[in-house]
Every structure is written in structure tokens, then in C-alpha cells.
Amino acid sequence: MTEELQRVRAPSIRDVARLAGVSHQTVSRVLNHHPSIRPETKQRVLDVIEELQYKPNRAARALVTSRSRTIGILSASSTWYGPASSIAAIEEAARAAGYWVSTANIESSDARSIADGLAHLAAQGIEGLVVIAPQVRVFDTLEQLSIDVPYVTLQSTARDPDHALSVDQIAGARMATRHLIDLGHRSIYHLTGPQDWIEAEARMRGFLDEMSARDVPTTAPILGDWTADFGYHAGRELLTVRDFTAIFSSNDQMALGLMHAVRDAGLEIPRDVSIVGFDDIPEAAHFWPPLTTVRQDFAELGRRCVALLLGDLDPAAPDYRGTITPELVVRGTTGAPAF
Amino acid sequence: MTEELQRVRAPSIRDVARLAGVSHQTVSRVLNHHPSIRPETKQRVLDVIEELQYKPNRAARALVTSRSRTIGILSASSTWYGPASSIAAIEEAARAAGYWVSTANIESSDARSIADGLAHLAAQGIEGLVVIAPQVRVFDTLEQLSIDVPYVTLQSTARDPDHALSVDQIAGARMATRHLIDLGHRSIYHLTGPQDWIEAEARMRGFLDEMSARDVPTTAPILGDWTADFGYHAGRELLTVRDFTAIFSSNDQMALGLMHAVRDAGLEIPRDVSIVGFDDIPEAAHFWPPLTTVRQDFAELGRRCVALLLGDLDPAAPDYRGTITPELVVRGTTGAPAF
DNA sequence: TTTCGGCATGTTCACGGTCACACACGCCGG
DNA sequence: CCGGCGTGTGTGACCGTGAACATGCCGAAA
Numbered sequence: 001m002t003e004e005l006q007r008v009r010a011p012s013i014r015d016v017a018r019l020a021g022v023s024h025q026t027v028s029r030v031l032n033h034h035p036s037i038r039p040e041t042k043q044r045v046l047d048v049i050e051e052l053q054y055k056p057n058r059a060a061r062a063l064v065t066s067r068s069r070t071i072g073i074l075s076a077s078s079t080w081y082g083p084a085s086s087i088a089a090i091e092e093a094a095r096a097a098g099y100w101v102s103t104a105n106i107e108s109s110d111a112r113s114i115a116d117g118l119a120h121l122a123a124q125g126i127e128g129l130v131v132i133a134p135q136v137r138v139f140d141t142l143e144q145l146s147i148d149v150p151y152v153t154l155q156s157t158a159r160d161p162d163h164a165l166s167v168d169q170i171a172g173a174r175m176a177t178r179h180l181i182d183l184g185h186r187s188i189y190h191l192t193g194p195q196d197w198i199e200a201e202a203r204m205r206g207f208l209d210e211m212s213a214r215d216v217p218t219t220a221p222i223l224g225d226w227t228a229d230f231g232y233h234a235g236r237e238l239l240t241v242r243d244f245t246a247i248f249s250s251n252d253q254m255a256l257g258l259m260h261a262v263r264d265a266g267l268e269i270p271r272d273v274s275i276v277g278f279d280d281i282p283e284a285a286h287f288w289p290p291l292t293t294v295r296q297d298f299a300e301l302g303r304r305c306v307a308l309l310l311g312d313l314d315p316a317a318p319d320y321r322g323t324i325t326p327e328l329v330v331r332g333t334t335g336a337p338a339f
Numbered sequence: 340m341t342e343e344l345q346r347v348r349a350p351s352i353r354d355v356a357r358l359a360g361v362s363h364q365t366v367s368r369v370l371n372h373h374p375s376i377r378p379e380t381k382q383r384v385l386d387v388i389e390e391l392q393y394k395p396n397r398a399a400r401a402l403v404t405s406r407s408r409t410i411g412i413l414s415a416s417s418t419w420y421g422p423a424s425s426i427a428a429i430e431e432a433a434r435a436a437g438y439w440v441s442t443a444n445i446e447s448s449d450a451r452s453i454a455d456g457l458a459h460l461a462a463q464g465i466e467g468l469v470v471i472a473p474q475v476r477v478f479d480t481l482e483q484l485s486i487d488v489p490y491v492t493l494q495s496t497a498r499d500p501d502h503a504l505s506v507d508q509i510a511g512a513r514m515a516t517r518h519l520i521d522l523g524h525r526s527i528y529h530l531t532g533p534q535d536w537i538e539a540e541a542r543m544r545g546f547l548d549e550m551s552a553r554d555v556p557t558t559a560p561i562l563g564d565w566t567a568d569f570g571y572h573a574g575r576e577l578l579t580v581r582d583f584t585a586i587f588s589s590n591d592q593m594a595l596g597l598m599h600a601v602r603d604a605g606l607e608i609p610r611d612v613s614i615v616g617f618d619d620i621p622e623a624a625h626f627w628p629p630l631t632t633v634r635q636d637f638a639e640l641g642r643r644c645v646a647l648l649l650g651d652l653d654p655a656a657p658d659y660r661g662t663i664t665p666e667l668v669v670r671g672t673t674g675a676p677a678f
Numbered sequence: 679t680t681t682c683g684g685c686a687t688g689t690t691c692a693c694g695g696t697c698a699c700a701c702a703c704g705c706c707g708g
Numbered sequence: 709c710c711g712g713c714g715t716g717t718g719t720g721a722c723c724g725t726g727a728a729c730a731t732g733c734c735g736a737a738a
Contacts, residue, residue: 010694012693012694012695013696014694014695022717022718023717023718023719024694024695024718025696025697025717025718026716026717028696029716029717032696034716035715036714036715036716036717037716038715038716041716041717055461055462056462056694057402057694057695058398058401058463058464059397059398059401059402059407059464059693059694059695060398060402060693060695060696060723061696062397062401062695062723063396063398063693063696063722063724064694064695064696064697064722064723065696066723068397068398078423078426079420081418084417084418084419084423087417087442088417088418091444092444095459100441100459100463101442102439102440102441102442103426103430103440103441103442104434105427105430105431107431120434120439122394123394123395123397124397124439125396125398227621228622228624228625229624232625253621253622253625256622256625256626257625259625259627260627260629263627282566283567283595283622285567285568286567286568286592286595286596286598286599287595288598288599288602288627290599351723351725352724352725352726353724353725361688362687362688362689363688363724363725363726364687364688364689364725364726364727365686365687365688367725367726368686368726370725370726371726374685375684375685375686375687376686376687377685377686377687380686380687395724395725396723396724396725398723398724399693399723399725400724400725401693401725402692402693402694402723402724402726403693403724403726403727404693404725404726404727405693
């Protein structure tokens with residue numbers, strides 16, 4: 001006996017057709033909700049589909065329609081709370097719309113790794129692209145590679161506002177800064193994110209705008225890297241001079257590091273130093289003291305992003321394009337300066 | 340003129356063949372590194388590929404080979420640090436191996452949403468599945484749905500150790516507990532994760548094992564939910580009685596909430612209460628005091644996971660299956676009890 | 679010299695869908 | 709009475725690729 005038990009082929013549209021006593025095209029029509037199908041024929045086909053546990057073959061469909069129904073996400077630092085939240089929301093919205101989501105993470109922001117990631121996504125024929133790699137450089141590379149699918153970036157970039165969807169970082173930074181100024185602070189430092197990040201730049205811009213609008217003398221921002229480690233070390237350095245009463249950190253992690261440094265120096269928050277963060281990560285409410293910060297609705301961002309990509313937006317609905325306004329969450333790390 | 344400028348079709352293997360003066364099959368052979376190709380023919384084909392910017396069509400390839408080269412990730416709570424890190428690592432490893440990664444997040448752990456997520460992944464013909472939805476219930480559903488692709492779960496589950504790859508939660512929990520006992524603590528509470536999470540159960544098991552091995556009387560674990568919020572409220576409640584000197588929290592977020600509550604009560608860490616967390620999230624080193632915790636190498640987990648799935652492991656190499664040992668990181672939240 | 683096996687390449691077909699077109703039928707208006 | 713149209717359904721081609729099989733050539737073994 002040379003006959004082997006061989007792997008059963010998954011049922012195809014023709015198998016269904018045969019059992020239902022119709023042509024394969026009729027089955028296809030049922031699957032695609034074609035109007036001209038007699039209800040009883042349709043039911044017969046559906047019964048057989050159920051019986052055979054027939055599942056349409058995505059590859060075959062993609063081949064003939066040239067549509068992959070896949071959205072690609074190019075993401076840097078997807079382990080961080082914000083990007084991760086957005087990705088989850090994108091996936092959820094995409095799935096609801098019948099799309100698949102495929103991700104490519106880039107560990108560094110050099111042109112090579114960006115191009116690799118994009119090529120990887122492009123090779124699977126994505127129909128839309130979401131970029132959550134917020135470095136300026138990514139956009140240069142994006143332009144060079146002449147991406148020919150619709151794309152959205154989750155960062156506000158003046159360069160192509162048509163493709164951007166973001167929380168208004170500048171407004172958020174101004175809120176944070178205004179809050180400190182309103183409390184009476186006049187010597188305020190700003191800890192930025194990495195220079196090549198769009199958000200870092202925008203938050204710095206917001207800080208500087210508000211400071212000059214209120215005629216508060218500005219010190220040069222301190223260029224950080226988002227990590228709590230950096231916040232800690234920057235804090236230690238700043239405290240050797242201690243010519244300030246407040247710090248606006250451009251994210252919560254660095255704010256946490258700062259708080260650590262402040263306490264190391266034997267000082268109290270907010271009595272000696274006020275601190276504002278940015279993002280409102282879930283832990284922020286439990287820092288000691290609970291962190292005053294700016295909340296971004298990352299999930300909403302992800303949802304709108306898919307809607308924008310798929311062009312599913314009701315033209316009559318409010319324009320989702322553009323920015324989402326963040327929200328200042330005042331907690332325990334800010335107060336009036338002691339002197 | 341009715342002629343329209345129409346969207347140019349992407350070059351196919353036949354276009355390449357025509358320009359190179361060979362058959363399409365020869366081009367296919369070049370693409371698939373078939374040995375029997377004359378070097379000059381190969382070069383000619385490669386030149387044309389470069390010239391036309393030819394990119395293989397994934398759908399066509401998947402159709403004919405019945406291989407999607409896609410790995411699916413079913414993930415719950417992907418916005419948390421651990422899962423997010425693992426996902427990123429999986430994606431990286433998969434990409435390096437020439438695979439795509441598609442994700443499905445489930446927001447709740449009910450059977451319906453698990454089945455939905457799996458169906459979504461199955462519909463695209465994934466070749467492998469990674470489950471990072473660590474609830475017990477997921478595995479029940481998984482069994483019912485008779486998944487017929489190789490899969491790995493990133494949680495140790497006694498139920499099917501062949502498909503599990505995880506950090507040894509029990510060992511980690513024992514390390515943490517042993518550390519507290521060694522410091523002299525005898526009244527130790529344990530704050531668990533949600534009851535239906537594999538990890539939560541394993542950490543609790545480790546805690547109980549070590550306690551009884553050392554003949555320390557055990558109090559009933561407090562059933563938590565991973566959030567800092569819960570840690571805070573549980574802490575407040577516990578402190579009304581204050582019949583303990585140490586708490587082992589089964590994750591860092593709840594530990595943070597606990598620390599918050601301890602300070603609210605005017606107590607000091609670790610003088611009055613010692614706390615150990617679990618995970619070593621990046622922020623843990625900057626809590627006040629820096630958190631003693633158990634480090635899990637999530638990235639390594641993701642990498643091994645893909646290797647396991649693809650069966651790419653060198654049989655001669657150390658067996659990657661099974662568990663990874665975590666590491667106790669002693670920082671500032673633990674010390675000898677005051678009395 | 680003949681045969682045979684391996685190399686390099688070509689030809690044909692299959693994968694599982696959708697699309698364009700054909701066709702049978704019944705109804706309606708001129 | 710006939711042509712046209714709408715409804716419901718079938719037929720065949722086609723998407724881009726890889727596998728199976730076929731072919732021609734060349735060198736080594738019989």
C-alpha cells in the first residue's frame with residue numbers, strides 16, 4: 001500500500017457549489033452579498049458553507065482583487081505606553097472594518113532600518129500605512145521611498161498636515177506651562193524628548209510659546225531622551241545649581257526620574273520643586289506625589305486614524321482630521337513656589 | 340479619445356522573464372535560489388528585477404504554496420509593558436526569518452472575544468500562533484476551537500508544557516519571597532494578579548511554596564487586578580490593621596500603588612514596610628525608593644518563541660523550550676523589619 | 679558508440695477566488 | 709407579436725506564482 005493518508009485540502013468555493021447544486025459563481029455571489037440571488041438558493045449555499053466549515057481563502061481573493069485588506073503599522077518604540085495603546089486601538093478599529101493589521105517595529109531611526117520596515121510592509125501589499133515612528137527622519141525616508149498607499153502619521157507635522165492626525169502637543173505643552181506660570185513660577189526648566197522626535201519638538205515649541213506669551217524669561221531647554229534614567233541624572237545636575245522652582249518634563253517617565261533626583265537631594269515636591277509631566281501613563285496617578293500631567297487619548301487617536309485611512313468618515317460628521325486636544329490633569333506635583 | 344491613463348500593473352514574473360529573454364519559471368527559480376541556474380542567466384534576471392523594481396506578489400505565492408508566511412499574535416492587554424515587549428521581540432525575530440506578523444487584541448477574556456480574535460487570525464491563514472493572553476480561560480477556548488497550526492503560549496501552563504515558553508514565575512516568586520524571609524520578615528502579605536491569569540496563579544504558588552518551605556505562617560493572598568489603583572486601595576485597607584512587615588506584590592504597578600498607600604499612612608519604606616514587585620518595568624528603578632523586583636526578560640521570551648514556532652532551533656543547541664529563569668533585582672524597597 | 683544521468687531551461691497546469699459575459703426566463707410596452 | 713429589460717444563474721478567463729513534467733544538451737560510464 002503506497003497510499004498515504006494525505007492532508008485534506010480545505011474546502012473551496014467549488015466544493016460548496018457542488019454540494020449545493022449550484023455554480024461556483026453563485027457561491028461567490030452569496031459570499032459577496034450580491035442582490036440577485038433567490039433567497040432559497042442563498043440559504044442552501046449558506047447551509048453547505050456551514051456544513052463544510054468553508055472559509056474563504058484570503059490569498060486567492062487578494063490575488064484576483066489586488067486588495068490585501070491589510071493595514072501596516074510602522075512603529076518605533078512600540079513598547080511604550082502611548083504607541084502601544086494606539087496600536088491596540090488601530091487593530092481594534094481595523095478588525096471591526098474587516099481589515100488585518102500587520103506591524104513592523106524599527107529599533108533605530110536610521111534610514112536603513114526605516115526602509116527595511118517599510119519594504120517588509122510593502123512586500124505584503126498593505127493598503128494603508130500608519131506611521132507611529134515619530135522621528136523627523138522617518139518622514140524624509142518616507143518621501144524618498146515614494147509610498148503609494150494612503151498613509152497617516154500619528155504625529156503632527158507641519159510638513160504634510162493632510163496625513164497627520166495627532167494630539168495637539170503644542171496646546172498640551174502650553175497648558176502645562178500656563179499652569180506653572182499661573183501658580184507663580186518664573187524660573188521654569190523644560191526637559192525635552194529626543195531632538196528628532198516630532199512630539200518633543202512640538203512640546204518644546206508649546207513651552208517656549210507660552211513662556212514668551214507671558215513674558216517669562218526662558219532658559220534653554222534640556223535635551224533629554226524620554227527615559228526615567230535621563231530624568232534622574234538631569235535632575236541631579238540641575239539641583240547642583242538650583243536656580244529654578246519648576247520643571248516641565250515632556251513625558252511622565254522623565255518626570256519620574258526627576259522626582260527621584262529631587263528626593264535624593266532631600267527636597268520636597270511640590271514645596272521646593274513643582275513638576276509637570278506629559279502623557280498620563282496609568283502609573284502617573286500613583287507616583288509620590290501623584291503626578292500633574294497632560295493626558296493624551298491614545299486610543300481615540302488610533303480609532304480616528306483607521307477611520308481616516310479607510311475614508312470611512314461621514315463627510316457630514318465633524319472633521320476628524322487634524323488634532324485632538326489634550327487635557328491637563330492636576331495632581332500633587334505642582335504648587336505655588338515657596339519663595 | 341476614450342483612452343484613459345490607467346494604473347500601471349505592478350511588474351510580474353513574466354514581465355521580468357520577457358525582458359530577460361527567459362521563461363517565467365527561470366525567474367521563479369532565481370527568486371527561490373534554485374541551484375541549477377547558470378550564473379550568467381541568474382545575473383541577467385537579477386538585473387531585470389532591479390531595473391523593473393520587481394516585487395514578488397505575496398498573495399499569488401501564498402495561493403500556490405498554501406503558505407502565508409504569517410505568524411499571528413493573539414494578545415490581551417498588549418498595552419502593558421511585558422506583553423508589548425514580547426510582541427516587539429516576536430515581530431523582530433519573525434521578520435528576520437522572513438515572516439510577517441499580524442496581531443489581534445482581545446479586550447476581554449470571554450470566550451466570544453477570544454473566538455473572534457482567533458477566527459480573525461485564522462481567516463488570514465496564519466502558519467503559527469502566539470498567545471499572550473494569559474488567562475486560563477483562553478486555553479479552554481483554544482482547545483475547543485481545535486487550532487490546527489503550531490502555537491506557543493507565553494505562559495507556563497501545566498496543561499500543555501509542549502506549547503509553553505515562559506519565564507519561570509514560580510521560581511521568581513520564590514526568589515522574592517525568600518529575599519523577604521531572609522531579611523527577617525515573618526508577616527508577609529501577597530498581592531496577586533487576577534485569579535484567572537496563569538502568571539498570577541504561578542506567582543501565588545511560588546509565594547506559598549516558599550513560605551511553607553521555610554515554615555513561615557501564611558496569610559491568605561489578596562486577590563488583585565494588576566493595576567496601581569488596586570494596589571493603592573488594597574494598601575490603604577491593609578494599613579488599617581497593619582499586622583505585617585512586608586508585601587510581595589505580583590507586579591510592579593500594584594507595588595507602586597502600595598507604596599503610595601504606605602506613604603499616605605505616614606509610614607516609611609522600607610523601614611516600616613518592605614515591598615517587592617515583579618516584572619522590573621523600566622520605571623521601577625526610579626520609584627521612591629527604587630523598587631526591589633523580579634526581572635523578566637520579555638524580549639528574550641519573544642525571540643525564543645519565534646524560534647520554537649518555526650522549528651528553526653538547532654537540535655544541538657540548548658533546549659530553548661521550557662522556562663527562562665528570572666532574576667531578583669534588589670533595590671531600595673526592602674530591608675530588615677524594624678522590630 | 680550507445681546509454682544514461684544530471685544540468686539548465688521551457689511548457690503546462692493548478693491554486694481559489696472574482697469578473698466579464700452569456701443565457702434563459704418572464705414581463706411589459708409599442 | 710416582438711423586442712428590450714431585469715432577474716437569477718452558469719461558463720470561462722484570469723490574477724501571479726510554483727510544482728510537475730518535458731526537453732535538449734553534454735559528459736561519463738558501459
